[in-house]
Amino acid sequence: MSKKKTYEAEDFSHHVTSMGTYFAIFAALMVLTALTVWVAFQDFGSLNVPIAFAIATVKATVVVLFFMHVIHSPKMTAAILVGSIVFLGILFLLTFSDYLSRFWPMA
Amino acid sequence: MSEHADTAHPALRHHFDDLNQQHAAGTLGMWFFLVTEILFFGPLFFTYALFRSGSLDPSFQNAFIAASHHQNITLGLTNTIVLIASSLTVALGVYFAQTNKKKPLVLMLVLTLLCGVAFLVIKGIEYNQHFAHHLFPGQGFHWDGAPELARGGQMFYILYFCMTGLHAFHMVIGIGIFIYILMRAMRNDFSSDYYVPIEVSGLYWHFVDIVWIFLFPMLYLIDPASKH
Numbered sequence A: 001m002s003k004k005k006t007y008e009a010e011d012f013s014h015h016v017t018s019m020g021t022y023f024a025i026f027a028a029l030m031v032l033t034a035l036t037v038w039v040a041f042q043d044f045g046s047l048n049v050p051i052a053f054a055i056a057t058v059k060a061t062v063v064v065l066f067f068m069h070v071i072h073s074p075k076m077t078a079a080i081l082v083g084s085i086v087f088l089g090i091l092f093l094l095t096f097s098d099y100l101s102r103f104w105p106m107a
Numbered sequence B: 001m002s003e004h005a006d007t008a009h010p011a012l013r014h015h016f017d018d019l020n021q022q023h024a025a026g027t028l029g030m031w032f033f034l035v036t037e038i039l040f041f042g043p044l045f046f047t048y049a050l051f052r053s054g055s056l057d058p059s060f061q062n063a064f065i066a067a068s069h070h071q072n073i074t075l076g077l078t079n080t081i082v083l084i085a086s087s088l089t090v091a092l093g094v095y096f097a098q099t100n101k102k103k104p105l106v107l108m109l110v111l112t113l114l115c116g117v118a119f120l121v122i123k124g125i126e127y128n129q130h131f132a133h134h135l136f137p138g139q140g141f142h143w144d145g146a147p148e149l150a151r152g153g154q155m156f157y158i159l160y161f162c163m164t165g166l167h168a169f170h171m172v173i174g175i176g177i178f179i180y181i182l183m184r185a186m187r188n189d190f191s192s193d194y195y196v197p198i199e200v201s202g203l204y205w206h207f208v209d210i211v212w213i214f215l216f217p218m219l220y221l222i223d224p225a226s227k228h
Helices: A019-040 A045-067 A075-100 B019-052 B059-068 B073-098 B102-132 B147-186 B196-220
Strands: none
Touching: A019 A045, A019 B073, A019 B196, A045 B073, A045 B196, A075 B019, B019 B059, B019 B147, B019 B196, B059 B147, B073 B102, B073 B196, B102 B147, B147 B196
16 A cells, blocks of 8 residues: 555565455355254264364364465464464373372262 | 665564564464463363363263253354354455455454454343353352253353353454554555554454354254253
8 A cells, every 4th residue: 555665675475365265265164164053963972072073173274274374374383383282282181181080079 | 763764664673674574473473372372272171171071070961961952052153153254354354455455454354343243242142141041150050950960050151151251352352453453454554565463463363263163062062952
């Protein structure tokens, strides 16, 4: 929007994701949302929870890759994100191992 | 002012070499913040997993199912759609900033804010229904289901209010951020050379959207067809 064009030394260029991609991602997220609701009303036994979690993870991955541009970002970004999820996993693992290996007298 | 002030981009801060470095540093910093956010929400998800799995008290499995039947799936689904739509408008806002289209950019930011407010209004309607049905945990909590599931039912609503409350708090912050971004967009602060603030605010907004993507099945869709 600025009319000053005196800084050619800095030629700033970033990947521009097209509008079509954004709308396609939105459509995919809507389909996956519908799938989330449909799956919840089916009886897959003990698989219901893993399926719901898997769909949510796919949705989150799509948002991260395209809306948050990780697919076109430096690898460092993905490394930081994956690293944080690994640490969340460690947090879950160690805390679960504590809770599940204790004796809890239930009233 | 440095000696190349006449040629430097007006948006370039003096401690960066160029706009590319400034952009990379800005987004990287935001990602580090989001990492702390993941670990901030993490313990709530852990607590949910611990109780929902029935690891501590097996009756909590059925109690969570029974409690979630008080949830309004239609409102929860509407909010999911509203929030994903707002993520789309944020993403399109970045696109219009990158392509120097100010009017569509302002429109996208306004739509994002409207979606954010709509989400909070719907959330408020839901909270109101929970209060009316005495589902807010504490002294006034009233459980009309099987008495042996009352403890687990109350635990579900403790987690529900903590998780959706923390999420809604993030939405309020996000709305504040986007009001600021909208004001800056209206006074022509952004261009295809400089849109880091929109990009990083967008990252935050998408993160909040992702939290909700996980909360929706966890809090509204626990075996909705069962008879508990």
